[in-house]
Amino acid sequence: MTQIYMDHAATTPLRPEVLETMLPYFSEEFGNASSVYGWGRRARQALDRSRDTVAEILGAQAEEIVFTGSGSEAINLALKGAAKAQQKKGRHIVTTAIEHHAAYDSVFWLKKNGYEVTVLPVDSEGRINPEAVRSALRPDTILVSVMHANNEVGTIQPISAIGALVQEHGALFHTDAVQTAGILKLNVDELNVDLLSLAAHKFYGPKGVGALYVRKGVRLEPLVHGGFQERGRRAGTENIAGIVGLASALDLAAAERELESRRLARLRDRLFAGLQEIPFTRINGSRVHRLPNNVSVCFEFIEGESLLLNLDLRGIAASSGSACTSGSLEPSHVLLALGLSHEIAHGSLRLTLGRETTESDVDYVLGEIPEIVHRLREMSPLYQA
Amino acid sequence: MYSEKVMDHFRNPRNVGELSQADGIGEVGNARCGDIMKLWIKVENGVISDLRFKTFGCGAAIATSSMITEIAKGKTLDEAENITDNLIAEALDGLPPLKMHCSNLAADALKAAIADYRLKQSSAS
Numbered sequence: 001m002t003q004i005y006m007d008h009a010a011t012t013p014l015r016p017e018v019l020e021t022m023l024p025y026f027s028e029e030f031g032n033a034s035s036v037y038g039w040g041r042r043a044r045q046a047l048d049r050s051r052d053t054v055a056e057i058l059g060a061q062a063e064e065i066v067f068t069g070s071g072s073e074a075i076n077l078a079l080k081g082a083a084k085a086q087q088k089k090g091r092h093i094v095t096t097a098i099e100h101h102a103a104y105d106s107v108f109w110l111k112k113n114g115y116e117v118t119v120l121p122v123d124s125e126g127r128i129n130p131e132a133v134r135s136a137l138r139p140d141t142i143l144v145s146v147m148h149a150n151n152e153v154g155t156i157q158p159i160s161a162i163g164a165l166v167q168e169h170g171a172l173f174h175t176d177a178v179q180t181a182g183i184l185k186l187n188v189d190e191l192n193v194d195l196l197s198l199a200a201h202k203f204y205g206p207k208g209v210g211a212l213y214v215r216k217g218v219r220l221e222p223l224v225h226g227g228f229q230e231r232g233r234r235a236g237t238e239n240i241a242g243i244v245g246l247a248s249a250l251d252l253a254a255a256e257r258e259l260e261s262r263r264l265a266r267l268r269d270r271l272f273a274g275l276q277e278i279p280f281t282r283i284n285g286s287r288v289h290r291l292p293n294n295v296s297v298c299f300e301f302i303e304g305e306s307l308l309l310n311l312d313l314r315g316i317a318a319s320s321g322s323a324c325t326s327g328s329l330e331p332s333h334v335l336l337a338l339g340l341s342h343e344i345a346h347g348s349l350r351l352t353l354g355r356e357t358t359e360s361d362v363d364y365v366l367g368e369i370p371e372i373v374h375r376l377r378e379m380s381p382l383y384q385a
Numbered sequence: 386m387y388s389e390k391v392m393d394h395f396r397n398p399r400n401v402g403e404l405s406q407a408d409g410i411g412e413v414g415n416a417r418c419g420d421i422m423k424l425w426i427k428v429e430n431g432v433i434s435d436l437r438f439k440t441f442g443c444g445a446a447i448a449t450s451s452m453i454t455e456i457a458k459g460k461t462l463d464e465a466e467n468i469t470d471n472l473i474a475e476a477l478d479g480l481p482p483l484k485m486h487c488s489n490l491a492a493d494a495l496k497a498a499i500a501d502y503r504l505k506q507s508s509a510s
Contacts, residue, residue: 303419305443309395322419343416379401381423381439
């Protein structure tokens with residue numbers, strides 16, 4: 001049967017050439033990077049090389065890169081770590097209504113622990129207005145966190161403009177770049193960020209490894225205590241194979257980024273054009289400020305999980321923001337923040353494209369979806385043909 | 386995560402549609418929560434002779450809707466009213482824990498359709 005993976009925002013397959021770079025560090029080069037003998041030194045060299053690579057791509061210094069066990073850990077460390085270290089300066093944090101749960105829940109954990117939080121709304125396309133950030137800043141604001149691009153609807157935020165005014169105010173600025181690393185250019189000085197998080201498995205690297213950029217001079221209270229790895233910011237023996245994989249995957253993605261983004265954007269637009277021919281279909285997010293690989297729509301009168309099951313029966317892997325796929329009774333907070341009604345948010349579909357996606361994959365998907373939507377609508381008491 | 390039985394009823398739902406000459410109609414759930422079931426029943430001599438449904442909802446909601454139409458067909462009204470959510474779930478070889486509320490939806494829709502039928506009967510007589 002045809003098998004088409006269109007959920008690259010969830011995770012991506014490890015590139016074979018990335019796996020090659022990792023393999024030695026599982027077996028013969030198994031050393032602990034903190035050891036003084038040959039095995040340790042070679043592990044340390046691999047770690048240093050990887051850090052240099054990541055730093056260079058981000059326009060940062062090597063010592064500004066902290067490797068973590070996931071993107072979520074990087075985000076938790078950035079937010080909790082910076083807020084804790086800054087608490088004498090103030091306890092006010094600003095974030096947005098569409099952050100990933102890793103950021104949103106970290107901020108709300110801080111709120112439970114004595115911090116004040118301002119959550120900024122977004123417009124109907126999911127964009128934050130930098131002026132709204134400016135008016136939310138207070139003398140005791142210590143930290144602002146805005147995601148670079150949204151994982152569900154693909155909207156790209158004006159990070160550079162927001163960062164400039166946050167930094168001018170004297171607060172720290174974090175961006176969750178988990179969805180943009182490997183896809184958009186990430187330069188920490190152009191973006192005006194103090195903290196930036198990413199995860200290897202979103203750009204064809206391995207799972208279980210992430211990275212956090214920490215601008216020189218920014219203090220972080222560690223989440224994991226123990227050894228002096230990562231300059232005391234994250235204890236635990238380094239996952240050398242994973243870190244080598246992260247660096248080589250980011251390096252490959254950076255080299256291919258521009259061409260690949262153009263190719264993906266063409267496929268994305270082809271998908272949108274086809275899906276828009278289905279009646280009662282709404283595009284979620286911005287058509288202009290949008291990730292090149294993200295397609296998000298809502299089909300009225302149907303529910304997302306039954307749509308996904310039908311797609312799966314035809315070999316198509318996709319995702320939805322419906323309540324039934326989230327394990328709660330609420331549909332996605334992102335879709336609701338864009339102003340969608342619960343009814344419509346339940347019928348969302350996200351297709352995220354990647355390196356292996358071809359035009360014929362797009363056409364296959366466009367051939368299947370209208371029939372599935374039609375069938376489910378015929379079955380829906382909300383739909384009057 | 387779904388049993389073969391659930392997927393069978395999801396793929397080929399039984400008795401989808403509407404009954405133009407229905408004796409009772411039940412509608413439960415709400416779009417806000419992501420599931421609505423509407424059920425039409427035909428009653429002859431105190432027995433449910435036919436049913437049709439339309440459901441807006443997840444895979445489990447569609448499968449339980451389909452299953453209850455099979456279970457209820459040929460049952461007396463009293464028997465049909467006693468069909469529990471657990472019975473529907475068991476007939477489908479179980480539902481994931483998070484989806485158990487979907488079987489309530491089907492049982493409630495049937496109860497609502499029977500109540501509607503009884504109301505119409507009492508107002509007609």
